[in-house]
Amino acid sequence: MNRLILIITFLFTFNSTAFSLVEVDITRGNLEPLPIAVSPLYVEPGSKDIKQNEKIIKNVGDEISKVIEVNFRRSGLFNPLKKESFVQNPDIAHVKPRFEDWRLIKTQALITGKVLVTDDKIRVEFRLWDVIAAKEILALAFSTTPNNWRRVAHIISDKVYQRLTGEEGYFDTRIIYVSETGEKTQRYKKLAIMDQDGANVKYLTLGNELVLTPRFSPKNQLVTYMSYFRNLPRVYLLDIETGVQEVVGDFPGMTFAPRFSPDGKKIIMSFAKNGNSDIYTMHLETREVEKITEHTSIDTSPSYSPDGKYICFNSDRSGLQQIYVMRSDGSNVKRITFGKGLYGTPVWSPRGDLIAFTKVHRGKFFIGVMRPDGSGERLLTENFYQEAPSWSPNGRVLIFYRETKSDSEGKGFSAKLWSIDLTGYNERLIKTETDGSDPSWSSLLSK
């Protein structure tokens, strides 16, 4: 019997060796941006020019492809190839591309499409091709008013981004910020809004009153911000779609940074009462105010977790400005920062996995991220002065503002908006007509 078992065991072992599958682990690859070709969209015969403001756009297909290319290049994840190297013309929109030609220029993905503009409508159709697999992997069409052509370009960018990265895009979004002009000692501050790529700037206030800390609702196109009426802080709500504005309330003392709850029903902020700054919420429908922290220290900069269950905030209760996390009812307060330096402006990521912050250490300002328990601190960028990070809706990119050093008379001063992604490598200036500060990123407009 024992002998039989031995024979069976031997045969089994022998067979498994003879037919064992060769396995190889691939643990390295290129960390270069994905090469992608964005062919100009083919403008169909009979298509009209678009008149927008003072400009006439003759080849909107070409313009849409340029907007997509800029979006992709700024994302740091894609490398849009130069159009001069393209072997096929835009009129391939109707047919399968000659993949072997596109492989020659080393692209891995290709966008083609066509556009037709009539008097009151633009229809855009696009296809995304996997050049290596030689197959179509996405095809969509959109119709809208002709003046919306830039939004169509952003929506296409989002769809392609999502298909190629697996996460939601952030291109069809807006940024609200404080536009600044004038000398450092006498700045005029206006509320301004623009597309995430810096286009379509609009000024929402006149600049005769100081405005501060505009914040988008994560649910809609509602904005809350602070302004000063007769030198006293006042919190406003502004509907970007309708332009309707209302006063939420006047608050005492030092009031800071109202921010929406994840469901958009409340705002959370800090203000000082009897000389002590605590955190409060206000229900926007009932206007009921609820005190969340009760401490003799200075508590500021509250920000909700995306599930609404927790709040991160700033406090000097340990003697130095640090970041704390608590339950949304104010209980279970825990300090999460223990590194060297001061920490401020904590903002919870829309994905929930990270908290962004500003850190001051040895006279330098850093923008960084950490997990909600304070572990895994990573400093993404360092500069003379920078603060106020705000997350893109997909939780991958941060926008913030950076000031330059000025001389004793205030000369040489500037404030600019910058973005950086979670890798810390892809840092970009966002060009604005004027100086800018306090940016806040909207949710996806097309969601």
Place this chain on the structure above:
Amino acid sequence: MNKEKKQLIKKKQNPEKIEEQVRQTSEFEKKELFDPNQIAALIDKAKEDTAETLKTNDKLTQSDKKTSFTTSLTLSQEDALKAQIFGCWSLPLGLPYQENLLVRIKLKLKPDGTVMKSEILDHARMNQPGQGFYKVLAESALRAIRICQPLRVPPVGYEKWKDLQLNFDANEMLKG
């Protein structure tokens, strides 16, 4: 905070008389609480952590090598194949770190290294909701194989490697 001691104040706006005049300041300026010369003295030394900017973190790591006993390829044969595929694989840069981002692809090869058939072993995951990152990674792995072929296989021993499994594991790089 002691929850029991906490008092919730609920009342209608406008809350109360405004007493202080407020000026615009930044979050850091507003408290004027730190003198740069005294920071060191004030630092909470209870737990000191260090953090470095990501600029200095530029490393790629290489996984542990499998031995020829398990793969039926010699180490140098395996290295040649790996090196070839490393050069062809464009890792999707937006992927988050997830421990289960491993794509296993089974190949049937011709003697010259051309791919006759490729099969994603966990193919069902490709179309499951919430598996967008897996799908993107799997597609990038398939592209790498197509770009690379014919694969750099040994000139002899076809029977040993005609069926080959490549395990594309992004975790090492995503961790970095």
